[in-house]
Amino acid sequence: MRLSQYFLPILRDDPKEAEIASHKLMLRAGMVRQEAAGSYSWLPLGYRVLRKIEQIVREEQNRAGAIEVLMPTLQSADLWRKSGRYDAYGKEMLRIKDRQDRDLLYGPTNEEMITDIFRSGVQSYKDVPRNLYHIQWKFRDEVRPRFGVMRGREFLMKDAYSFDLTREAGQHSYNKMFVSYLKTFARMGLKAVPMRAETGPIGGKDSHEFLILAPTGESEVFFDKGFHDVDWQNFEIDYDNVEDVAGVVEKFTSMYAATSEMHDGADYEKRVPADRRMTGRGIEVGHIFFFGDKYSLPMGCEVQGPDGKKVVLQSGSYGIGVSRLVGGIIEASHDKDGIIWPEAVAPFKVGLINIKSGDAEADAACAKIYKALEAKGVEVLYDDRQQPGGAKFATMDLIGLPWQVIIGPRGLKDGIAEVKHRATGQRENVALDKVVEKLAG
RNA sequence: CGGGGCGUAGCGCAGUCUGGUAGCGCACCUGCCUUGGGCGCAGGGGGUCGCGAGUUCGAAUCCCGCCGCCCCGACCA
DSSP, X not given: OBGGGSOOOOOSSOOTTOOSXXXXXXXXXXXXXXXXXXXXXXXXXHHHHHHHHHHHHHHHHHHTTOEEOOOOSEEEHHHHHHHTHHHHTGGGSEEEEOTTOOEEEEOSOOHHHHHHHHHHHOOBGGGOSEEEEEEEXXXXXXXXXXXXXXXXSEEEEEEEEEEESSHHHHHHHHHHHHHHHHHHHHHTTOOEEEEEOOOGGGOOSEEEEEEEEOTTOSEEEEEEGGGGTSOSSOXXXXXXXXXXXXXXXXXXHHSOEEETTTOOHHHHHHHSOGGGEEEEEEEEEEEEEEEETTTHHHHTOEEEOTTSOEEEOEEEEEEEEHHHHHHHHHHHSEETTEEOOOGGGOSOSEEEEETTTTOHHHHHHHHHHHHHHHHTTOOEEEEOSSOOHHHHHHHXXXXXXXXXXXXXXXXXXXXXXXXXXXXXXXXXXXXXXXHHHHHOO
């Protein structure tokens, strides 16, 4: 993409309504635009990141055996009356009437709907286990939306729902999601620490939150230093192997980690040696629940067992805040100059800077590399604007693309470009004909 | 929902107390100059001062009502 033809409304000053780094940077980098309290339009740069995160989530859900569906944003109130949550959910639920005066709501979550869908599609114990998920916009009419996309009212969420015949089988479904979450967040360059959680209004028996560590997190967290040393990603897992999956869960839950709400000081001191006690702040990016028959029972979600008797299914739900992750990643990865995208979620991999746009030689050298990178499938944003070099550097650092290729008269004399790694700041002179090779890996 | 604050050009702000032709910086447009970390000079465009009703010869400014947004507290992916 040529920047001269892109839509990237950069701001030089921090908008005054933004309080935390990710919010400021997302507005300054032209990623989003606020439309109302807690409601954002996703501009081209931000949308690219959102889609990349969504795709990673999707791939890891699929790998763990979950099956993608898509449910509507608007739901009928009747479903929620059946589960008893229509009244229980309170003002956070946005309620709407249609022209026939029927009660609708903009879905804050989908347990009712998925349970209804699943129930009507299965009759036999042979139809379970199953895990269905979708990635859809949710609306929760938060009392106080804030921090940009970190706590919006409208947000993109992946929610998965498992259905099993027995509690034991349900536990395995839960464990699979637990492990897939570790892998999902690790792929985005994040360490998301699983912590035992309250079950809250969703209800249920077992629950973990996944929190990424960042100084601006909303929750205070206490954890074992061991989390810094474990292998988050490079373990192989066979999701069908019940013991192996449970083993990973055991490994990660055996270390102490708790938010302040769940923190037990005595237990902490008993289980964690003083030199390994860590405190910090965390941002919740995922939350998983096992809730047994809480929804299956009132909604009549059951199948016929091998003995011919009806069995109420055991279920769980598993959420990831996809849009929140955009802000969360920035909180975990930025510096004074701007965002530092992990490569897996970067809107473009490479930013190509033409120091002297308009100079025939510089233009030609840039155009050649630009085309070659695109031909190799490397996502590149080419700053071909008529701007002083300094402005281009500042823009590129702000939007945080992992690699910058800097081409100007100075280097061209010797046939070289400068390649800068945004995260480390390391610069390297690379022969013009080796640039593509270096970055196409 | 309780408490506090703010709405003036795309962004950041001054002007409001004490009513009298709406301003500054950045951004933007034109020309020249420049291009290795937000360059310089000259010229220029852009605002129903959040909305409505009032007081007044005259309202961004005073009065009344409303709306929006932000921050602090109790709740949430």
